[in-house]
Amino acid sequence: NAGVTQTPKFRILKIGQSMTLQCTQDMNHNYMYWYRQDPGMGLKLIYYSVGAGITDKGEVPNGYNVSRSTTEDFPLRLELAAPSQTSVYFCASRYRGQALNSPLHFGNGTRLTVT
Amino acid sequence: DQQVKQNSPSLSVQEGRISILNCDYTNSMFDYFLWYKKYPAEGPTFLISISSIKDKNEDGRFTVFLNKSAKHLSLHIVPSQPGDSAVYFCAATPGGSQGNLIFGKGTKLSVKP
Incomplete structure (x- = not known):
């Protein structure tokens, strides 16, 4: 059972380049999330999705885009990379059914450096 | 402004003793609290x-206490083991939301043999 899989694990970008961080889950979870964690800080929500075709902004969405065409996949797109986007990015998912609160399952993260 | 605060960046404890990690929150709408280990x-x-309807939840060596009037929760680990050495994040979510979690900055726990 793979859970939440993120690729790549590491990436170095030059300023202005673009890239897509991939996230896929095999748990049939309806909710998916993207967080970023800066050094010494907590995780901040970038975007989330409550199901295929539905996405919404979190706390820090500027500079990012997402799409959710399938239940399994939730890619995060950086269009014009900036040094401020140097961070560790975590994808997470959970199943929200009758139990309103269920814990998030996280991937192992993508460490991105923009220089 | 931080809604979830973990004021101790680090904590060092001897193996076998109790570890107590603290978390404070400011938003009275939070009604569900979680601890994550990294x-x-x-x-x-x-x-x-x-959940905010309880003041204690226990799972093996881990117990979380919630004091709603003080807007404070704590995680107790008894007895602490070297494998518990990790960063612990406190997180909270307001009721009726999409379950989006607000995280604290984390506390790095070191359990020394």
Whole structure:
């Protein structure tokens, strides 16, 4: 059972380049999330999705885009990379059914450096 | 402004003793609280949670206490083991939301043999 899989694990970008961080889950979870964690800080929500075709902004969405065409996949797109986007990015998912609160399952993260 | 605060960046404890990690929150709308544990180069993993209708939840060596009037929760680990050495994040969510979690900055626990 793979859970939440993120690729790549590491990436170095030059300023202005673009890239897509991939996230896929095999748990049939309806909710998916993207967080970023800066050094010494907590995780901040970038975007989330409550199901295929539905996405919404979190706390820090500027500079990012997402799409959710399938239940399994939730890619995060950086269009014009900036040094401020140097961070560790975590994808997470959970199943929200009758139990309103269920814990998030996280991937192992993508460490991105923009220089 | 931080809605979830973990004021101790680090904590060092001897193996076998109790570890107490603290968390304060400011938003009175939060009604569900979780603790996550994170090892280096891995994603956070869920540890234990508590609803605001309770003041204590226990799972093996881990107990979370909630003091709503003080807007304070704590995680107790008894007895502490070297494998517990990790960063612990406190998180909270307001009721009726999409369950979006607000995280604290984390506390790095070191359990010394």
